[in-house]
Amino acid sequence: MRPSLLDPLFTPVSRLPGIGPRTARTLGGLFGKDAEREPTVSDLLFHLPSGTIDRRLRPGIAHAPEGAIVTLEVRIDRHQAPPRGSRAPYRILAHDDTGTITFVFFHARGPFLEKSYPVGEDMIVSGRIEHFNDQIQMVHPDHAVLADDADDLPLVEPVYPLTQGLSSKMLQKAMAAALDLVPDLPDWLDPAMERQKAWPAFSDALHAMHQPSPESPEAGDPEALARLSYDEFLANQLALALVRRSMRQTRGIARHFTGTLKQKMLDALPYSLTEGQAKAVAEIEADLAAPTRMLRLLQGDVGAGKTVVGLMAVAAAVESGAQAVMMAPTEILARQHYLSLAPLCEAASIRIAVLTGKDGAKSRRETRAALEAGDIDLIVGTHALFQGDIAFANLGLAIVDEQHRFGVHQRLQLSSKGAGVDMLVMTATPIPRTLVLTYFGDMDVSRLTEKPAGRQPIKTVTVPLERMDEVVERLRRALDEGTKAYWVCPLVEESEKSDLAAAEERFEVLTQVFGPRVALVHGRMSAEEKASAMASFKDGDVGLLVATTVIEVGVDVPAATIMVIEHAERFGLSQLHQLRGRVGRGSEASTCLLLYKAPVGETARARLSIMRDTNDGFLIAEEDLRLRGEGEILGTRQSGMPGFRIGDAATHADLIEMARDDARLVLERDPDLTSERGRALRVLLYLFARDEAVRLLRAG
Structure with missing residues (x-):
């Protein structure tokens, strides 16, 4: 309570x-x-x-600088109401010892103004000074009080x-x-x-x-802001520490495996693991073999091979006699994971199935029955997987892809589907260290920084929209040579519909140029329509895929080597980097063309030049944090994860570190928060709506 x-x-x-x-x-x-x-x-x-x-400037009428906000002590001389039916403004004339001024009101109510600005009274009036026809005026003053009530006027006013x-x-x-x-x-x-x-x-x-x-x-007040920011960070870090402790205390299972299934998969892979992948697999296997529950974040830049690492974890879990689940944020990504994992699972005799919200009732029923009977080793799907009625025979490992789309309570919900479920969370959004502490303080972290062998860096070029004809001509030559390309249409701020309209319009124009070699994918299509368009692009006659940002995460077509992003100035850095990562997935050289509409603002120009200069996702993430703030990077604005109302992770990184250390120390000394400070910290958790964490306390 x-x-x-x-x-x-x-x-x-x-x-x-x-x-x-x-x-x-x-x-x-x-x-x-x-x-x-x-x-x-x-x-x-x-x-x-x-x-x-700041309303403290009181220069007198004649000395009031144009454009400045000033406060004047004046006497009201007369009111000038506009003729009936006229669009002219209502004017009030006033003076002080230095000169005269007119207060101007549009669409005004005369009786109200007569009462508010009584003729003959001394008043204090504050607002912005304008010069019009050599006259000094103030349009719609911000404040007006009788001189006797001067104390009611704020000297410094918050905006x-x-x-x-x-x-x-x-x-x-x-x-x-x-x-x-x-x-x-x-x-x-x-x-x-x-x-x-x-x-x-x-x-x-x-x-x-x-x-x-x-x-x-x-x-x-910077000290006041630091105090409130720290309080918010401390509530967040304490909540994360409690979640971590709760998951660690819920008894884990020491899983026994020999690595036989993993070896079968490695033999079926056309390449060997990078050093980073091998290290991450070793860390995960050590977690699985320990009697405490695994809670690990696997961070990898676009195309660093996280999914393969996840699959090695599945091999260990299945070999120990448990089932595994891999959860993706979108249908497209879930189905794609399924298609790319199926051959490797087959090589290791791991029974794999896919389940999404859009499957037919009969198919869902059959899959769920097989899952409950233990006839499926690995199930891949969307968040439909942790809804109440899905049951597992023996769930041992949960893998969540693109973690920032799932909040803490979803990860608790998913892991409650079995006894001592180990959890691996994967994200392709390279997250700055500050934000890893902020949002994933309850996890151990593995990082993949190198690309799999044979992949080449992507060349990025910025092109003004006026040169679109040249881009289309270049695309024609590339498609004739058998190259595959993406064309991503802009995120339009006003509404989803305009985002979709932009894609449909571009699709029609490009179809006129290239004929049936063009396909369209957007978020409002059915799962079957999307899958069909993606299949034609991956393996069929379609050479150019026009899309909204629905293809941002996880789409894997190694033959695609050109990415065109229209109105690139409207996208955030991390999103541009994600989209660029859809190409450069094979051994061929790839290009990303960022089409922008000139002139661009300072922030957009900085984004485009960072994209041109580097392919390093972690460097890009740090810059994105500097340019935009943490809520946009992690998608918290859309995902319902706890964004910060007061603190700013980019500005107050040192306070997050302090809050994390403080939270850890608190739980070591007072695990149930029963001391005087502990009880005060419970109040803090409620104050910042981290109630879920309070429920995890043994004592309350």
């Missing part, structure tokens, strides 16, 4: 003054909450300002990220009410760290961020 102390912070925002159900929904959208759950007071308080406005339907004033009013609800919370910081850092208390830090002081108007 959540401590009652926190109840005020988990009150729905609609209880705050000025926020009705409609505004609450708008706020939910702004905070990235799902539509079912109304945001709470804590969600609002964790929506920090992006900057501040919040907003969305349509929300005004700054509305948000500030709600925020002031929310701050009044913050209770006195027990301090969860380590006393030694508290003395060393001299950070403000949690509640004081929140007040400092939302009510910035005139002493540090530029960026808010």
Whole structure:
């Protein structure tokens, strides 16, 4: 149960003054909450300002610089209402000792303004100065109060990220009410760290961020931000440490295997494992042989051969008498894993099957029955595999591909399908070390950094869209020579439909040029349509595959050596790198053409030049973190994984390290969080919605 102390912070925002159900929904959208759950007071308080406005400049009307935000003490002279039916603005004229000014209002309500700006009164008015026809004016002042109420005017005002339907004033009013609800919370910081850092208390830090002081108007209070960021990181690291401990404590099984099945697979491979692959296999086998549960992250750059390493783990598990499951994020990838693994499984007599959400009822029924009877050794599929009604005879190993699409609770759910299930998580998104700590702190890590033998680096070229005709002509020559190529259409921000429309349009144009040698793949096709298009591209007459980003992960066609990415400036670095990794998978030299629409912004230009300069996915990931922040890289914006509301992994990497060490030490000294600090840390876990971790505590 959540401590009652926190109840005020988990009150729905609609209880705050000025926020009705409609505004609450708008706020939910702004905070990235799902539509079912109304945001709470804590969600609002964790929506920090992006900057501040300094209103302390009081130069007098005549000396007010154009474009500056100033605060003026004026006397209201007269109102000038526009003629009825006119579109002219409403004007209020005022003066001070230095000159005169006009306050301008469009679509104004006269009676309201007459009441707000009474003629003959002295007022304090704040806003941005403009010069129009040699007159000084202020359009829609931000604040206006009677001179007697000058104390009500904020000297330094926070600026919040907003969305349509929300005004700054509305948000500030709600925020002031929310701050009044913050209770006195027990301090969860380590006393030694508290003395060393001299950070403000949690509640004081929140007040400092939302009510910035005139002493540090530029960026808010850096000490307050560090304190709140650390609290959020500590909640996250403690939750990960508890998950790790829970999985380690749930008794593992020491698996016995001789390596016979692995050797059969190695003999069937057309190449030998790289040094990195062999090392990763050895680490995994050591984990499987130990009596504790394996929880390992296998990081490999695009095309580094993670799937083969995963299959060697399957060989060990199956040889020990257990079943294995390999879970992929998309149908395309699940079916492709199945097709590429089947020949190697056959060589080692491992019985493999595939199961996805789109299979027919009869086929699903038969596969599930075989799985439950133990007639399948390895099942490959999508997240449909861990839904309630799927049962295994003896699940021993779960392999999750593209981990960042699956949160902590999904990995707990999947591993609960058997006794002491070992877990291997694979990702082709090279993740900077900081983020490995942040999201996978509960795992041991193996890294594959080299490409399998015989693969050549991919040459990357940037080409302006105006030269598309040359690109098409070059493609024609390549297709005539039997080359296969991808053409990826842009991610269009407005909607999925436009993304799809762009692909369909490009498909039609290229079909007119190349005839039936072109196929189309997008996310709205049925599994059969996608599989058929992919098969024609891999083994048939189709030479050019036009696609949306549905082909981003795991599609493996060694004969494809050209990748064209249209409007490359709209993609993030990691995504460009993933897409580029669809070529260069055979022994032929490959090329990636990044088509961009000039002029491009500074960040997009930096992305394109990094792509041109390097094929190193880990270097690219570090740059991506610097350019974009962690939420975009890991896909947390879409996946429901816990992104950070306050802390920023790129800026506060040192705090994540500290939080990780702190969490580890806490659990060594106070494993059940029953000490005074331990109880305070339980409050912290609830505060940052890491409740699942609290349930893992033996005592509570």
